[in-house]
Amino acid sequence: MSAKPKIAFFDFTSCEGCQLTVIDALQTHLGLLDLVEIVQFREAMSEKGQNYQIAFVEGSCTRKSDEARLLAIREQASAVVALGACAHLGGVNSMKNRWPIENVQTYVYGQNGKDAYESYPARPISAVIKVDAVIPGCPIDRHEFLRVVQMMLQGRTPRLPDYPLCVECKLRENACLNTLGILCLGPITRAGCEAICPSYGDGCEGCRGWHPEANFDYMREILRGHGLSDHEIDARFTMFNHYQMEQMSGHAPLSEAVAPVTDTSLPTSSFAAPKED
Amino acid sequence: MSLYILSKEKLPAFVEALQAGFRVVGPVRTPTGFAFEEITQADQLQLDYTTTILPPKKYFLPQRETLFKYHTGSNPEGAQSVDVEPVFQDVQPTVIFGMHTCDMSGIMLYDKVFSEGFRDEHYMTRRDKMVIIGIECLHPCDDASFCKDMGTLTAPPIYDLHMTEVDDDYLIDTGSEKGERLLLNYSEAKMATTDHMQRLGRVLSAKWPRFRMRLKMSKDQTPSLLTLGYNAHIWEELGERCLACGSCTNVCPTCFCFDVQDELDINMQDGERVRVWDSCQLHEFALVAGGHNFRESKASRVRHRLMRKGKYIKQVHGLSGCTGCGRCERACLVDITIPGTLNALHDEMKVESGV
C-alpha cells in the first residue's frame, strides 16, 4: 500500500459525542491506525497537520463565522464526510430554529446576548459545502464509521440504507413499541443503527433522518393513536429533523404554538439568563 | 408410524436428556410475549405459547448468515491473490420443540425452495441436523390467525415428532425413524393404547370449531382472484397506507428473499460474504443500475407480496405461500392484512363482474 491517507476531524456546533465515538472505536479496532494517518483531531491530540485528504466534520453550521472555516476545509479535502446528526441534518441544534434568533439569544444570555453570542439558524453542513458522504446518527454508530472509512479507502462511495428502521428492529425480534404504547419513529427513520433505541425499550427519535419513502401521514395517524396532540407530534418530528421538516413544509414547525414569537419584547428568562448588574 | 404417550411431567426430563446431545430450541417467554430461543433449562420451554414475532425460520435461515470467508493479499511480485473458503454456519444437531402446524408448513416450503434447482448446501446441511418436534394447535393464537382458511391447521408431513396435549399427557406421533429413535432413546415415552387414541380423536375433533374462517373465498380460489384483481383499485389504497417497512415479510414464515453483502475486517484484507434477510417491500429491492425500478410504487410492492403469498409461490413450488399464521397482520402498524386484502379484492371483483 502507498502512503496512508491522511484524515482530519473538525468540530462545529456539537456535543463532540461523535468524535468520542471515533475514539471509542479504537477500543475494539486499533487497527484503524494502520490504515489511515490522523493529522488533526483536536479533541484527542495536539498535533495539527494541514495536509489531509478526508475531512470528517462534526457539528452544525450555526453562525456566519463558521462558513469560512467550512469552506477552507472543503478547499483542502478531497472528500468531506458529515459526521453525525448535527452535521448531517442540523440535529438537535436546529430545534432553536423555530424562534427568531434574537429570541433564543436573549432568553439564555439576557439582553446583551444578541451582540455577544453570534448565531443564526442551525443548518446541516451540506447547506454550506458539498458533502461526499454521511455517517448519520446521534451519536454515530462506530461500526458504520469504520465501514465508511473502509469504503472510502476502497475507492467506493458509501451509501446509506434507504429503508426504515423497522427492518432492523424486526430482524432483532423486538416487540414493536408502537403496539406496546411507546412511541417510536422507526417507520419513517432511516435504518443503519441496528435499531438500538427500540432494542433498549425506547422509541426511535429519528436521529438518522428520514428515509426517502417516509410516510408522514400514516406516522401521524399512529402517533395520534397514542393520544398525542399535533403539537406533541411536531415536537417528536423536530427533535433532530427541524431543518428537514421546515424545508419540506416551507415553514418552521411549532412556531405558531409559542407565545414569545408574537410577543415583540424579547423574552429574558428570569430562569436561565444571567442577571444584569 | 406409531403413536406414543409421554406424561407431561416427564417432558422436562426428555428436554434435559436431549440437551446432552443437541442444541434444544423452543418457545420461551419474553417480557412481551414468546420467542423461539435456545433452551438452557427445561422449564423455559413454553409449549402452550400463542405465537412468536419471528417464526422458527430464523434457525433454518438465520437473519444473517456467512456464506464464505475470503482472504485477499498480494504475492511478492505484486500480483493479487484471493482465497475463498466456504462456511456452513450453525450446522449442529438441533431439536426444535413446539413448532406450530403453520410454521411447519413454512419449513415444508423452505425445504423445496432450497433443495430444488440449485441445491443450497448452506441450508441443507443445517436442515439435515434438525429434528422437528411439532405441537398440535388446539386453540387459535389470536384474532389474527387464519390457519383454518389456509389449511395449515393440521400437521404437514415434515415433522420427526408431533405432540398433542391430551389431558395430562402428550400423545406423540412419530413422523420419521429419526424421531422415533430420539423419543425412545431420550424419553420415557410408551406406546399409546387404544384408550389414548380414542382420547386423542376426541381432542382433535373438538378443536376445529374453536377456529373461525376469515376468508370470503376458499384458498384454492386465491390464485384466480389475484389474477383477476391485478389491476384492482385496492392496491393503490394499500400503497398509500403502507409504510414500506418490510415488517410483514420479515415476520413471514414463508418469505426467504435475501440480500448478499461483503463484510471487511479492519485489516482490509479478510472478510466474509454474508446473506441477510431482504424484503420485496423495500424500495431498493428491484432497483437496477441506471436507476430503473421495476417496482417503484409501494402499491406495486404490496401487490407483489400478496401475489407471491396467494399465487406465485403456489405456481412455482406447488405449496401455498401463506400459512395463515397472522404474523404480518400483527406486525403491520397500518392494518394491512392478508384476509382483509383478499376479502376486499373479492368484493371489488364481485362488484366489477356485476355479481
Added chain:
Amino acid sequence: MIPNLTTTTTPRAYNGHTSIYLPTIATIEDVHNETELEKIYTVRLPGGQNLGHTPGQFVMVSLPGVGEAPISVMSSPSRTGQTFRLCIRNAGDLTNVIHQLKPGDKVGIRGPFGRGFPVDLYKGKDVLIAAGGLGLAPARSLIDEILDNRANFGRLIILYGARSPAEILFRDALAEWNERDDVESLLTVDRPDEAWLGHVGVITRLFEHIQVNPYHTVAITVGPPVMYRFVVMELLGKGLTPEQIWMSFERRMKCGVGKCGHCQVNHRYSCQDGPAWTYAEALAFEEAL
C-alpha cells in the same frame, strides 16, 4: 412450458458439501478501454478451463470485499477457449472498483447462469438483432456465434442504437460487419455530434430501412428496459409473432441461482428461466414490460 436450458456449474466442494455462492477465482488477462464508461476484460479461469456457456448467459462477477454483480458473457462460445470476455460498464459501486483492476488481478466468477438464446432454434432462419446501448455486449455473443457458423443461418441483420457517437461499442467489429456482404448492419445515435454522418434518432427509426420475411425471421432484442416496448411494436408491425421475438431482461440479481428473489418477474426468476425470454412468454407476465 418454458424450456430450461440452464447449464449447471460444478462449485468447489468442502467437507463433501458444495456452496453455490462460492466463486471460482479467475485472473484478468487483459483490460481494454472500450469507451469512457465501458471496459472489456479478458478473463481466464484456473487451468484455462472452458466456461461452457451459451450466448445470452451471464456470470456473477465478484470482488471479495466489495460485492457481486451479474455480467453477460460477451464472447461467443465459438470464440471461447481458455479465456472469455466481459464488457463492463462503470454503473455503480462494484463496477467502479472493477474499473480500477489491471491485468493479473483476480476476480471471482460464478456461472454461467440462466437461460441464454436458444441458438439451435434460430438455425436456418433470418436473424434480426436489435441492440440498444450496452445490450450489444450480450448480443455480441450471439452475433459472433452466428458469424462463426454463418452457413447455418439465413440473413443476419444488426440494428444498433447508441446514445452518442462517443458511446458506440465495438467499433472494430461494427466496421467489419459493415464490410461483410453477409451482414446487414445499421447504426444510429440519439445525440449526434458535428462529425456524425450516420443515422440519428432512437433505434426504432432504423426499422423503416429494413424489410424482413416474417415467415423466416427470429428477432432478438437486448437493451435498456424502456426500449423493449417500442422495438416489439416495430417487430409486430413487420408481421413477426410474439413467439418469434426474443428479449433479455435486466433485473437486480443477488444470487444468480433462483433463491434471493430479486429478479422475479411475476412468479418466474429471471436468473433461471431468463434472462432470455420470448415476447410470448413475457406477455403472460404483467411485470415483464
Added chain:
Amino acid sequence: MPENIKVNVHHVTRVEGHGNIVVDVRDGTLEKCELQIVETPRFFEAMLRGRPYQQASHITSRICGICAVGHATASLRATERALQVQLSEQTKLLRRLAFHGEILDSHILHVYMLVAPDFLGVGSVIPLATSHPDIVKRALRMKKFSGDLCQTIVGRHTHPIAMTVGGFTHFATVQELVELRERAEALIADVDATVELFGTLPWPAFERETEFIALVQPDDYGLIDGKIGSSDGYELELDDYRQVTNERLAPHSTAKHAAFNRDSYMVGALARYNLKHQHLSPRAKAAAAHLGLSAPCYRPYLNSAAQVVEIVHCIDDVIQVLDTLIERGIEREDPAPVTLSPHARGVGACDVPRGILFHEYQIGEDGLIEEANCVIPTGQNLANIDRDMRALVPSILTEPEEQITLKLEMLVRAYDPCISCSTHFLNVEFTGK
C-alpha cells in the same frame, strides 16, 4: 526576565470544546491572562421550551457527549422532582451504575489520553500507541469496561437510551451483571497499575488556596442528589443552587463570574476529594496517599490525581452495587408515575466528572416544559482557572515561552474543561483584541 511575552494558544487541544488561552505581558507586567471561550453557544434552555417533558433528558444529554449520562441524570432528577416522582431502590442503584460507567470512561479518557501525553512528552495518545503500547492498551481495556457497563445498563454511554423519567425502559439480566462483576474484579490489576503510573508523574507544585464546592451526602461519596457543600463550611439545599452559582462582577473584568463565598470556586474531582475523602473506599484512600493527595489540597494540577483516586473508588463501588443487585435480583419495573400540576418546578443535581451540574425545569400541566436552566461545571470553574493562571504566570515568567504555554495548557487541561457543554456560560470574557 523577558519584557514582553505573548502566549496565544488557539483552540486548546485535548479538551472538549473550544477555548483559547491569551497571556499578554508587557514591560514585565501582566496585561492580560485569560481563557477565552470560542465555542458556539447552543441555546439548550431556549430549545427545551414547549417540548414534552419526556424529551428533556434525551435533548439535554446532547449538551455534552462526554457527560451525557450526567446530563440525562440531572435532567431526569429535575423532571422527577418537578413531577413528584418517587424512585425505586433498584432504579437508584441502576442509575448509579450507569453514572459510574460515565465517570470511569471520562476519567480514564482524561488521565490517559489527554493528560498523560503531556508527561510522557508526546502530542497525543496516537504516538503513545507506538511508544507505550502497554499503557494505551490498558487504557483502552479500562475504557471498554466502562463503555460496556454503560451499554449493559442504558444502551450506550454517549446518549444513554434506557434511562427515562421514573425508571428504565430496559433491564439488564442478572447473568449480565454477574459477567460485569467478574470483569470489574479482573480490572483491579489495571486500576492498580494506573495508580502506580500516575504516582510516578511529576505534578507541578503550583498551589493556590480557593473554595471547593461539591455535592455532599451523609456517609457516602454519593454523586447524585444530596446537598451543596462548600469547603468554606456551608451547606445548601439543591433548590438554592442559584445562591451558589450566583454571578458577581469581578473587579478586574467586566464579565460575570460564578462565585459563592469568595470570588471564585472550584468544582470537580479535587473539590469532591477535599470535601468527602473520608467516604472513599479503603483502596481509593490508599491510592490517594500513594498519589500524594491529602486534604485540603490546593494544587489544581492534582485534579487529575484526584480523578485517578475516583477511578479506584468507582470500580470498588461498581462491584459493591453489582453485588447488591445480583443478590436482590432484577425486577422489570414500569417507570414510577408522574403527577402533573401547573407550573411545577424542580431542580436536579449531580456531580459529573467535571463537577457539580444543575438542571432546573418548570413543567406545565400539559406536560410541556415552560422554562429551563442548566448550569454546567466548566462554567463554574472558569473564574477559578482565570485566577489560577494569573497566580501562576508571574512565577514562571522566566521560563521559555514553550514551557509557559505548556504549563498553562496543562493547567487548563487539569480542570478537564468540557467547553462544548456551552448551554450558557456565566463568565465568558469577550474582550476585543
